[in-house]
Amino acid sequence: DTEVTQTPKHLVMGMTNKKSLKCEQHMGHRAMYWYKQKAKKPPELMFVYSYEKLSINESVPSRFSPECPNSSLLNLHLHALQPEDSALYLCASGRVGQTDTQYFGPGTRLTVL
């Protein structure tokens, strides 16, 4: 199983809402990632978890709050977002190590009204 799943596929939220994005993998990967991708642009790294601990936070605003409850799950909690946060949010996983491939989920298309 080389699949990373993400739910929901689409999410529309107001600026005062609280919502969460979910990512799951069952490949035994101990590194998990959140990326933000704007249209026709490359993915931008947001957070990296290694062995369920946050190892990289790329200066992401606090309205984005990641959580890794176990080695298979990764959540991104959203609160008080801005319209410019509308984007495709991609989750990825991989083994811990420089040579290893990151496997991406299909993404959640987020629209903030």
Place this chain on the structure above:
Amino acid sequence: AQSVAQPEDQVNVAEGNPLTVKCTYSVSGNPYLFWYVQYPNRGLQFLLKYITGDNLVKGSYGFEAEFNKSQTSFHLKKPSALVSDSALYFCAVRRRDNYGQNFVFGPGTRLSVLP
């Protein structure tokens, strides 16, 4: 600092013709190089990677890439393009001595294969 350039925003090729999508990188030390493809409204799919060894790397869907250290390039190639290859292609680099786990992606190249 690591960086990746994809000098062409758009590449057009006729079906059945060979295709090349260019990538050059800048990194101190030896690189690990990757190619990903993204279809509309989808995540990124891994195509191939160069770690060490043979400079010609073969990957998924008939794609291959050639690592050229002197030119700091890692161009993606396919001998005969298919209409279904039309997508957005990203080159990515990870520094070999950086145990950090982040990729640096190039800006992407949109490939259009015309029937």
